[in-house]
Amino acid sequence: MALRVLLADPDRAAVQDLKTALESEGYQVRSASSAEEAMEAASHSPFEFFILAVKLLGKEEMSLLHFIRTRSPHARMILVSDPSDAGIAIRAAQQTAAISLLKPVRPDDLLTVLSRIRSVQVEEEDAPREDIEAPFEYQGVVGGSIIMRRVLRLAVKVAPTDTTVIITGETGTGKEMVARVIQRLSRRAEQPFVILNCGAIPENLVESELFGHKRGAFTDAVADKKGLMEMASLGTMLLDEISELPLAAQVKLLRSIEDMEIRRVGDVNSIRVDVRVLAATNKDLQELVRNGRFREDLWFRLNVIQIHLPPLRDRREDIPPLMRHFLNSANRRFTKNVVAVAPDALAVIAHYDYPGNVRELRNVIEHAVVMADHGTIRTQDLPVAVVAGSSRHRLIGQSGAIAPTLDPSGSDFKTLAQAEKELIQWTLGKLSGNQTEVARKLGISRSTLWRKLKEYGINGPR
DSSP states (O other), X not given: OOOXXXXXXXXXXHHHHHHHHHHHTXXXXXXXXXXXXXXHHHHHSOOXXXXXXXXXXXXXXXXXXXXXXXXXXXXXXXXXXXXXXXXXXXXXXXXXXXXXXESSOOHHHHHHHHHHHHHHHHHHHHSOOTTOOSOEEETTEEEOOHHHHHHHHHHHHHTTSXXXXXXXXXXXXXXXXXXXXXHHTSTTTTSOEEEEETXXXXXXXXXXXXXXXXXXXXXXXXXXXXXXXXXXTTSEEEEETGGGSOHHHXXXXXXXXXXXXXXXXXXXXXXXXXXXXXXXXXXXXXXXXXTTSSOHHHHHXXXXXXXXXXXXXXXXXXXXXXXXXXXXXXXXXXXXXXXXXXXXXXXXXXXXXXXXXXXXXXXXXXXXXXXXXXXXXXXXXXXXXXXXXXXXXXXXXXXXXXXXXXXXXSOOOOBXXXXXXXXXXXXXXXXXXXXXXXXXXXXXXXXXXXXXXXXHTOOSOO
């Protein structure tokens, strides 16, 4: 079935050019030249896409958009604006999850945007579902927890829009990975993706790095230099460790995001930019706002959509699939063939708290692969600090006995699946078959334990 598009713009010549291009690609297009005509069309027929000129919004900017949303709640909206109306377009886009485009809009560019939206809709359907408990790898992100499924589905949902997103979480939780998912699924996927670590640049050079400078602006400015924000134009910029950005640079950043303009250090002229801004932080920005260390207006401007990544210790169901992923990766990197983990080593890996989160787990597995002999990771192959810090006592009690021992047949260790099965069986035995307590001790949900019991054919304690 042809996808239906409502194209509303008082510029009849521009509408005709776009209408012709859309119809040639199989879209069913209806045009309107006023807000009243657009509302009339929306009230009588559902549409998959609305392409609206910002000029039509009028003084009651949101009334037309809200009316359309009530008639076609699942439709995608694209707002087209003159540069002078860019501020209105951005504000409206943020409130309605619309995409904002600057005029003039070429037919080929619009077709590209529509194609990208349709492909992301397919990605959204393919994103890990919350009601299916199984390990997943999606757009480079590996996990198994409901928490990470929700994170990914939110990332996929906001990706097609141009809204700012702030990603929070402890160091090493995967904030940059989530930012890359958003960028890859956005309409800017083929454009630059520029990352600025705000904490890695001396304070006196931050503005030059971000906005660029003119020759002679300061002692070492021997030539004009583009800033990273200008280099990211038409693409996406990730401001990592945004909490470390100096207050003076925060003022200029806010103005640049609001006005879609930058001014190089030492320049009197402004440069138009079109950048989608993502930000990441491991700090509590609201607390920094209260302490006067982060601007409140910038916080409100960035915090349109917030995605929080919990620490790994709060989503232990992600540890097994991550461990397998890092094990395979380390084998390729170091040309090794480590295929098994001893049960006692598995217990250490599963119950360590990982203050460095996913990044630390990767380092632990790489360390173990390098140290492992005969294709098996043993406790002695793990970093001493990890073994010492592991909360193994939750499994071994006060006796000091190590969890599941070895294969009585004489082959020392087992595959990951075999070790996992034995660990579950051993824990069931230690806890007299209390499955609720077993799930808690293993750091997994009750439903995941039930699925594992069924998968491995475990009927009870042995």
